[in-house]
Amino acid sequence: MKQTKRIMCSGLAFADKEDMEMLHRYALDGWVFKEFKGLHYILYKDEPQDLIFDYDMITLDENEKEDYFLFFKNAGWERIQSKECSVYFFAAPNGTPEVHTDREIQADRFRPIMRTSVIGCILGIIGIVVSLQFLNNINWALIPLLISTMLAATSMILTIGTLFRIKHRRIKIQLSFKTSCIILFISLITGILNQLIDIPNMTTLKICISAVTGGLFGMGIMGMISGCRQLRDRKSR
Amino acid sequence: MSKQDTFQTEQLTDSAYYILLSLLEERHGYIIMKYIGELTNGEISIGPATLYTVLKKMIQAGWIEQASAAGERTKQYRITPKGNRLLKNEISRRKKMVEDGEMVFQRLENEEEGIR
Numbered sequence: 001m002k003q004t005k006r007i008m009c010s011g012l013a014f015a016d017k018e019d020m021e022m023l024h025r026y027a028l029d030g031w032v033f034k035e036f037k038g039l040h041y042i043l044y045k046d047e048p049q050d051l052i053f054d055y056d057m058i059t060l061d062e063n064e065k066e067d068y069f070l071f072f073k074n075a076g077w078e079r080i081q082s083k084e085c086s087v088y089f090f091a092a093p094n095g096t097p098e099v100h101t102d103r104e105i106q107a108d109r110f111r112p113i114m115r116t117s118v119i120g121c122i123l124g125i126i127g128i129v130v131s132l133q134f135l136n137n138i139n140w141a142l143i144p145l146l147i148s149t150m151l152a153a154t155s156m157i158l159t160i161g162t163l164f165r166i167k168h169r170r171i172k173i174q175l176s177f178k179t180s181c182i183i184l185f186i187s188l189i190t191g192i193l194n195q196l197i198d199i200p201n202m203t204t205l206k207i208c209i210s211a212v213t214g215g216l217f218g219m220g221i222m223g224m225i226s227g228c229r230q231l232r233d234r235k236s237r
Numbered sequence: 238m239s240k241q242d243t244f245q246t247e248q249l250t251d252s253a254y255y256i257l258l259s260l261l262e263e264r265h266g267y268i269i270m271k272y273i274g275e276l277t278n279g280e281i282s283i284g285p286a287t288l289y290t291v292l293k294k295m296i297q298a299g300w301i302e303q304a305s306a307a308g309e310r311t312k313q314y315r316i317t318p319k320g321n322r323l324l325k326n327e328i329s330r331r332k333k334m335v336e337d338g339e340m341v342f343q344r345l346e347n348e349e350e351g352i353r
């Protein structure tokens with residue numbers, strides 16, 4: 001029997017509470033979250049344990065880390081191995097008081113991520129505009145166009161998601177796995193058609209269609225991630 | 238913390254108040270949580286992530302300072318004169334609020350007595 005499970009993180013801006021609850025259920029089942037690597041929770045087979053999990057997002061200098069972890073240790077929270085900087089995960093026995101007791105400060109932690117995703121949006125949009133300029137002359141401008149669209153779409157969704165979190169709200173994208181696949185498929189078709197059909201003087205329309213394609217693509221991805229998580233949750237119950 | 242940042246209005250939230258109170262004596266950061274829990278009989282609890290951020294902000298605002306001896310790996314903190322003044326103002330402010338409240342309740346009771 002395999003000794004580890006890899007589960008993809010749902011995106012802490014969107015489904016952190018759900019992820020932490022899922023990890024708790026897995027721990028009760030004997031699969032304990034012990035490592036965070038490459039945006040995945042790595043669970044190890046172990047004795048069933050009544051553990052709860054939480055996380056914090058913060059940028060620390062090397063000399064601040066020891067003090068920081070001591071705060072958590074003293075409150076009952078053990079640090080979980082993680083290769084990511086700026087996100088730290090913790091485990092504690094069920095019943096331990098929460099790691100965050102102030103909503104405003106906790107919401108503020110998403111601000112740096114929002115700033116990065118806004119930059120991603122801007123870069124993506126610039127990329128789209130530039131690629132479209134070249135598209136009429138060079139055919140391989142298709143690739144940068146696609147990349148820019150994907151970048152813009154995912155950045156936009158992340159920006160909106162983190163913006164909501166800063167205002168203490170959460171976006172719930174409740175698309176089923178099937179629906180998201182269909183949306184992704186449609187976005188790919190519109191994208192391809194948009195490139196193949198070369199109607200002169202229709203640049204504005206093409207830009208609009210690219211934007212819609214990008215949006216659908218982003219929605220599709222988000223829906224798939226949430227759909228995967230729902231499937232996973234159902235399996236772990 | 239309320240929508241109006243406590244670090245701007247200089248009116249302390251309950252958590253900030255107790256953190257400053259606990260630093261009238263030099264303390265290690267991680268001890269503060271336990272101290273406040275004991276002092277308030279478990280009424281006020283501060284999470285480690287929140288406490289760490291609040292301490293950082295208080296240092297920036299000049300209300301507390303680091304007090305570690307050189308070479309110590311974990312940091313100790315203590316209140317500054319500015320923080321001390323803030324705390325005393327806060328106690329007066331809250332005291333006045335309590336007195337005002339008690340006075341109004343007392344007056345209403347007296348009026349009721351008068352009517353009877």
